[in-house]
Amino acid sequence: MRGSFVDCWFPFAEHPAQPAPVRHIVYVQTRVRLKSGAFRLVVMLTTTSPKMIEAIPSGLSITISKVSSLQMGMRNAFTVDIHRLAALPEDESWFPDIGTEKFLIARADNHLQAAITKRYDGMLEQHPRPMILMGPGM
Amino acid sequence: MKTQVALRLEDSIVESAKREAERQNRSLANLVESALSEILIAANSNMPVLSILDGDDFDGAVAVDDFGNEDEAETARFQHLLDVARNERG
Numbered sequence: 001m002r003g004s005f006v007d008c009w010f011p012f013a014e015h016p017a018q019p020a021p022v023r024h025i026v027y028v029q030t031r032v033r034l035k036s037g038a039f040r041l042v043v044m045l046t047t048t049s050p051k052m053i054e055a056i057p058s059g060l061s062i063t064i065s066k067v068s069s070l071q072m073g074m075r076n077a078f079t080v081d082i083h084r085l086a087a088l089p090e091d092e093s094w095f096p097d098i099g100t101e102k103f104l105i106a107r108a109d110n111h112l113q114a115a116i117t118k119r120y121d122g123m124l125e126q127h128p129r130p131m132i133l134m135g136p137g138m
Numbered sequence: 139m140k141t142q143v144a145l146r147l148e149d150s151i152v153e154s155a156k157r158e159a160e161r162q163n164r165s166l167a168n169l170v171e172s173a174l175s176e177i178l179i180a181a182n183s184n185m186p187v188l189s190i191l192d193g194d195d196f197d198g199a200v201a202v203d204d205f206g207n208e209d210e211a212e213t214a215r216f217q218h219l220l221d222v223a224r225n226e227r228g
Binding site: 030032034036047049124 | 164171188196197200202
């Protein structure tokens with residue numbers, strides 16, 4: 001599961017608790033087990049939009065070339081947005097293809113996983129205070 | 139579920155969108171849909187954003203690997219992510 005690229009109804013920023021109406025490919029950074037025993041997938045948004053890529057703060061993205069993307073079984077170059085995350089239930093309301101053979105779109109190799117985690121660590125160092133948490137009661 | 143929408147757009151915009159869709163090997167509808175969604179998803183600041191759900195209680199939550207074993211490093215990262223947000227909100 002970790003290190004996978006999967007389809008997700010990634011929430012709009014203004015509606016963090018509602019699945020968005022458009023699928024986006026996300027990167028699964030980790031899987032979290034709550035005390036209740038339920039699981040959440042912590043995912044990062046990916047994008048192919050030049051404008052969206054331009055808006056990502058410096059050092060908080062990783063671009064996968066078309067060649068690497070094709071090697072992973074995907075079609076186009078894309079960028080992982082390290083700074084746009086969501087912790088979501090692992091069910092079909094958020095991950096439309098979960099439980100099917102279509103769920104796993106691609107898998108990052110160890111090198112790419114390590115590179116993403118390094119940027120993730122860098123983000124926590126760069127932005128220790130200005131993190132925005134979108135959700136109820138926050 | 140999809141809703142059909144009819145748009146009246148400047149010819150030049152439509153032509154540009156068609157060219158871009160062709161360049162990206164996508165349909166025009168998919169390009170427009172993606173563009174709209176990305177505008178809506180993008181946060182209005184450069185700050186990192188973490189979305190969580192109603193009722194989620196992350197106290198004591200642990201990150202686990204694909205075999206269900208706790209991953210301390212990932213747990214630390216995730217709790218850091220939550221802690222800084224809570225601290226920021228005072």
